[in-house]
Amino acid sequence: MASSEHCKSAEAVERSDDLVVKILLLLPARPLFRFKLVSKRWQSLISNPYFSSLWRPQTFPSALIARNLSWSFGNNCDNFSYIPLKDAAALEDSPHGLLDFLKGDSFTYTVEIMSSCGGLLFCCCYKPWIREYYVCNPTTKKFTLLPSPDRHYSRDLCLAFDPSKSPHYKILNVGFHYNEMYSSETNSWRQLRDPFPRQILFHLREDEDTGVFFNGAIFWVLARSFCYFDMDKEILHSDYPMPEMDITFTDYWFGCVDERLYLVGHSDRGWMPGFDMFELGNDYSWSLKYHVDPVLEVQSSILSVMTREGNDQELFMAVYVPYQVKFINLKDNTCNMVLPLHASVGLAFASRVYHLIENPFLAI
């Protein structure tokens, strides 16, 4: 155990607010959140808004959550698969029951993730006769129950949240006859003036939550064009061109990584198989960033694109090949990590994969 001399040196460090803060700022989210329990002084140091303004949340996800299409009522398990991206030793939550804290005391069929953005998850709890909508921070397990929107049968429900710009978030409910917007500032839904044009509504595939929040707007990729809805001005911009890509194939990935928007899909350039990755430029035109060779002869599906711990600038693509997840470094086409999985049937048909970003400072 510690001798008195050992304690004196350690105490000298701990006495200094500056030094404690300096060290704590280097911590990742989970231990940081845990260390609030060390003492009242540590709790106040960590909770101080000055501290949270300096602390840099990691931009790489600590896990992927894939929403299964094969789930159905009554099989009494979560309808998403959890893919850890960190060492098993760092995992504190078991993959099952990740969102159990939302279920509360009343009987719940299941919890479904509707949208994820900026470290928050927008979820729906299916209970007998009702649906409850929550926004939660999976790192802290804090959540808010939202008032219900008018229309429950949506073409899309999208969370818009950028913690670097504002502590408030919005949710867009795209409906056939009208849209609704929720704002956390007013804690209420508001009907918007103009519904989306029919051709766009038909392309939003039902029950698949495809909108991506980027640059203050929600983007959707349609068959031959893309469109975006400016969340502040509440205006829809449409008919932007798509890159040369086989988008009719349902296997593509569209999302935001490190403040850039990417589209990955099957190559449509002559006989070149494999995947193409396009990046959206500032003028909203696409440029080819990477080409990925085909993974295997076996059927594979793209799960997600993300950055990884320790590899800040490099992009990786997670691909599902039966009973494994392969991580491909997009820059040099190498596969340097393979995660074996149990026979997770759901992943083969994963419709939407969310990044679990850990941030203990998001106020709900």
Place this chain on the structure above:
Amino acid sequence: MSSEKLLTLKTRDGEEFVLEEAMAFRSLTIKNATSNYTINNTPLPINVEINTMIKVIEYWKKHSERGISEDELMNFDKKFFKLLHNSELFDLVVAVDYLADKGLSNAACEQVLDKITGKTPQEIRDIFNINNDCTPTSLGG
């Protein structure tokens, strides 16, 4: 070597030693102190003990070596910190913070980080001898 400017420093526990000025100026604190200070061979007092200062100088010497590769420096750093007891590491952290050498300060803090990351709150209290004043009700979260 003979053309190098030398500086005499005196530690908190009374030990005097001589250091090349260029190396000593890795510490902003020393640098700023000497700019307001007429060099007339009076030793500059610094609030660090000799044992810790020896370690600091060992680090500075290695990191000032000409032609040394990144890999060699990395290996040196690994070995350097591995040999420190916890109390020596903590003394180093406090000293380097006072001396204001950003590079060494960051390296030392990362070492402390490694030691605390996987620990429970009680283990942290044990390391730093902190009183547990957190009751379940006092935690607003």
